[in-house]
Amino acid sequence: MKASDIKNIPAEKLRLANRGELHDTKFDTKPIGYFRDAWIRFRKNRASVTAAIIILIIMAFSVITPLVSPYKINFSVTSYSKKVPKSRVLSKIGIFNGQTKRERNDNAFVNTIGIGVGAADMDGRGATWEQGMENEYNPAKHIGDSYTKEGKRYHQLKVDVYLEEGFRYFQVEDDEYFKILEWQEKTGKQVIYPMVDTSSEYCYDSMNANYWYKTRPGRIEPISDTGYSVRDLKFDTDNLKDSEPLESNYLYDKDGNPKFYQNTGSTAKKIRVLYYNYYQYLYGFEPDYLFGTDANGYDICIRLAGGIRLSLTIAIIVSAINFIIGGIYGAIEGYFGGVADMLMERVSDVLANIPFMVVVTLFQLHYANKVGPVISLLFAFVSVGWISTASRVRTQFYRFKNSEYVFAARTLGASNTRLMFAHIFPNSLGTIITSSVLVIPGVINSESVLSFLGIMSLNGDQGTSLGTMIASAQPSFTQFPHMIFFPAFVLSLMMISFNLFGNGLRDAFNPSLRGVED
Amino acid sequence: MKYVAKRILLMLLTLFIIMTISFVLVRMLPQEEFLSASQAETARARREALGYNKPVLVQYGIYLRNIFTKWDWGTSWKIEYLKSPTEVLFSRMTPTIILNVYALVISVPIGILLGIFAALKKNKWQDHVISTGVMIFVSVPSFIYAFLVQYFFYYQLGWFPAIISSLYDAGIKMGMSQSAVTAVLHSGNTLKLWMSWPMFVSMVLPVMSLSFGTIAGLARFTRAELTEVLTSDFMLLARAKGLTRAQATTRHALKNSMVPILPMIIGEFISIMAGSLIIEQIFAVPGVGKLFLQSINLLDYDVFLFVSIFYTVIGLVGTLIIDLSYGLIDPRIRMGEK
Numbered sequence A: 001m002k003a004s005d006i007k008n009i010p011a012e013k014l015r016l017a018n019r020g021e022l023h024d025t026k027f028d029t030k031p032i033g034y035f036r037d038a039w040i041r042f043r044k045n046r047a048s049v050t051a052a053i054i055i056l057i058i059m060a061f062s063v064i065t066p067l068v069s070p071y072k073i074n075f076s077v078t079s080y081s082k083k084v085p086k087s088r089v090l091s092k093i094g095i096f097n098g099q100t101k102r103e104r105n106d107n108a109f110v111n112t113i114g115i116g117v118g119a120a121d122m123d124g125r126g127a128t129w130e131q132g133m134e135n136e137y138n139p140a141k142h143i144g145d146s147y148t149k150e151g152k153r154y155h156q157l158k159v160d161v162y163l164e165e166g167f168r169y170f171q172v173e174d175d176e177y178f179k180i181l182e183w184q185e186k187t188g189k190q191v192i193y194p195m196v197d198t199s200s201e202y203c204y205d206s207m208n209a210n211y212w213y214k215t216r217p218g219r220i221e222p223i224s225d226t227g228y229s230v231r232d233l234k235f236d237t238d239n240l241k242d243s244e245p246l247e248s249n250y251l252y253d254k255d256g257n258p259k260f261y262q263n264t265g266s267t268a269k270k271i272r273v274l275y276y277n278y279y280q281y282l283y284g285f286e287p288d289y290l291f292g293t294d295a296n297g298y299d300i301c302i303r304l305a306g307g308i309r310l311s312l313t314i315a316i317i318v319s320a321i322n323f324i325i326g327g328i329y330g331a332i333e334g335y336f337g338g339v340a341d342m343l344m345e346r347v348s349d350v351l352a353n354i355p356f357m358v359v360v361t362l363f364q365l366h367y368a369n370k371v372g373p374v375i376s377l378l379f380a381f382v383s384v385g386w387i388s389t390a391s392r393v394r395t396q397f398y399r400f401k402n403s404e405y406v407f408a409a410r411t412l413g414a415s416n417t418r419l420m421f422a423h424i425f426p427n428s429l430g431t432i433i434t435s436s437v438l439v440i441p442g443v444i445n446s447e448s449v450l451s452f453l454g455i456m457s458l459n460g461d462q463g464t465s466l467g468t469m470i471a472s473a474q475p476s477f478t479q480f481p482h483m484i485f486f487p488a489f490v491l492s493l494m495m496i497s498f499n500l501f502g503n504g505l506r507d508a509f510n511p512s513l514r515g516v517e518d
Numbered sequence B: 001m002k003y004v005a006k007r008i009l010l011m012l013l014t015l016f017i018i019m020t021i022s023f024v025l026v027r028m029l030p031q032e033e034f035l036s037a038s039q040a041e042t043a044r045a046r047r048e049a050l051g052y053n054k055p056v057l058v059q060y061g062i063y064l065r066n067i068f069t070k071w072d073w074g075t076s077w078k079i080e081y082l083k084s085p086t087e088v089l090f091s092r093m094t095p096t097i098i099l100n101v102y103a104l105v106i107s108v109p110i111g112i113l114l115g116i117f118a119a120l121k122k123n124k125w126q127d128h129v130i131s132t133g134v135m136i137f138v139s140v141p142s143f144i145y146a147f148l149v150q151y152f153f154y155y156q157l158g159w160f161p162a163i164i165s166s167l168y169d170a171g172i173k174m175g176m177s178q179s180a181v182t183a184v185l186h187s188g189n190t191l192k193l194w195m196s197w198p199m200f201v202s203m204v205l206p207v208m209s210l211s212f213g214t215i216a217g218l219a220r221f222t223r224a225e226l227t228e229v230l231t232s233d234f235m236l237l238a239r240a241k242g243l244t245r246a247q248a249t250t251r252h253a254l255k256n257s258m259v260p261i262l263p264m265i266i267g268e269f270i271s272i273m274a275g276s277l278i279i280e281q282i283f284a285v286p287g288v289g290k291l292f293l294q295s296i297n298l299l300d301y302d303v304f305l306f307v308s309i310f311y312t313v314i315g316l317v318g319t320l321i322i323d324l325s326y327g328l329i330d331p332r333i334r335m336g337e338k
Helices: A034-042 A044-068 A106-120 A127-134 A174-187 A239-244 A275-283 A300-336 A340-351 A356-371 A372-400 A404-411 A414-453 A466-476 A480-510 B002-027 B035-047 B056-071 B085-120 B125-139 B142-156 B167-172 B178-187 B195-228 B234-241 B245-273 B279-280 B288-297 B301-329 B333-335
Strands: A099-105 A140-149 A152-160 A167-173 A268-274
Touching: A034 A044, A034 A480, A044 A300, A044 A480, A044 B002, A099 A106, A099 B167, A106 A152, A106 A414, A106 B301, A127 A239, A127 A340, A127 A414, A127 B234, A167 A275, A174 A268, A174 A275, A268 A275, A275 A414, A300 A340, A300 A414, A300 A466, A300 A480, A340 B002, A340 B035, A340 B288, A340 B301, A356 B002, A356 B301, A414 A480, A414 B279, A466 A480, A466 B142, A480 B125, A480 B142, B002 B301, B002 B333, B085 B125, B085 B195, B085 B245, B085 B279, B085 B288, B085 B301, B125 B195, B142 B234, B142 B279, B142 B301, B167 B178, B167 B195, B178 B279, B195 B245, B195 B279, B234 B245, B245 B301, B288 B301
Parallel strands: none
Antiparallel strands: A099 A152, A140 A152, A167 A268
């Protein structure tokens, strides 16, 4: 038989050599693919799984907070700036109760408790110390020991910093005044308290509405009905309950009733308000700052959520763009090699060697005014960030492009693009995904560093970033550690979690580690 | 040699391209106007000489010519009025270098020892403690532990000052008279003051903050390298020919694991000149990093450009020396080249 005859054997002469069962037995187990295998090994890594859960929690926090919080990202009350955390729910278990330790001398101590007494004196007929100390608006929540130093008496106490603001004077229009009265009627909470006779010689400070009681003329010490002052020990500050009550210094009308306002114009009134309740009248909710407030009176919780969203959004966008640009660039480099590879390597070499700080600064100087700081930061990240991804992809392509399966596909007539992206790319996907995930903590870190250093400035009503929050808390962080603690803690947590998560992915996608850890 | 020459040539080419890009981008920024008339007059004359009204590439030609003929890198208008950027930069090098040398001298031995210890105790609790600590210190941004050390060692304990003290205060503390300190400060020869004990005490916190990251990075790297070497075949052979575990580790494993670690340390030593932007900002160190930030905030373009080029050079030289030192340290790599 000639060789050419083999091709021309008629069909009917052919028959199957084995008509019966095939001898290969089917696998009883399910086949495990690359990604499934990685997933199985990732699940065994407890640290990485925990990290992934923490990341999910942080993400959920940043998304859910704006939905449930009464505050907006641009909501600021400057009177309540640098206040410590206060949450009505958590204060029941003794944390986040808005209290700070204070040390007060006699006069300041009387003034602090005086806020409570003033708040108890709702109709201006006078209130006792006992009523004041038991009043819910008394800022002194816990009175500790007192001691004498250099002849002066000092009192240790814990105060609620929100109630400590006490009373304020405000100028309001008539209709505003009636609206407040209406609100008082409806809620049963008193906002407007009897007006102080600020022109009286007994008024120590005509701007500070917490001096509603009579003081010795020109002096800070209060006087009582019988004319004694703190110095004369009629006020026993260690035992206020048995002391003489404070004598009020209110304005009275002709009939001797206390006045609740002072006319300052034909339609304007000066009133004295209890700020804690006035706040509720203005905004409709009680001050409830879970993480406290920052130096500008913003709610740290909602700003923190905004900062996390910004960091994560930038990081994920950068990671995705790097994945695409770096993937294509590296694939071309690695697949074609030769001159194309050399030239493209030079280009990425130049870009990679420009210090990142310089790149960012130049982008900020050129584009921050035109497109905003965040977009120019994105440009900066993208313009040099893809290089490391590209070099990883390039290495993978060099590794796989001469494999037998690539030859086989080429023999079957697959095009270059098909070979690159349908055959080689999926094999290097594990490495590339890992490097893309590890880009995220890098971006988060750089973003916080840049905004911390002020190279990218992000503050104000539009939003903020974690770095800016930390930088603006820095000047007074020893006094108000809560302002720096929450952003710094969340930032550290995100960094650690993403690194752990990324490392776990890397190990999971690395088949040579299979069975090593067990 | 041929390889070295090729690498240097490539490096110079890269540097030239980066310089060109940076120059063009900086010159395209709008120039600041000057407030006082005399300053504006000086600036106008200077800019006329530098060809500010000519096309950017001509300006670049003038810039390069000035550098090669007069070593003239431009003028600082904001930071130190009318001084040259080279002078401004080199006056900031002393604190940066001293600070970073202290940090490296502390962190290199600690980092390597921790790494070796962790590798030898692999998968025991000591290793887990060290690895967890390393993970935390590698991940957490350095400004956060800068705040932590400030909070504890300055605010709570009061052991060290929060920020670096001024040379003047240090001189007074050393018992020098006011006029003597002023004389030293004016002479510009401040190295002795920088090395003094009061300055050292005030540098403890920034040095600490700089060290944490380096210690953690080195420990992680050393552990990874050493564990790999410890499981290799020649270690088995060493044990088989009768060496004890300690002997085999010190004579064979450590030496081999140092091959990639030494270049890393060399790289760290080169990059000490760049300084850390964050640490210098937080601890008010008048160093190179602070200068870079100042040049950005005050828009002192010539200084900004010079510091940028300086950073580029350090980065390029660092990479080059790391690559070449592999060959010096490891004969196998040297042989492979030929």
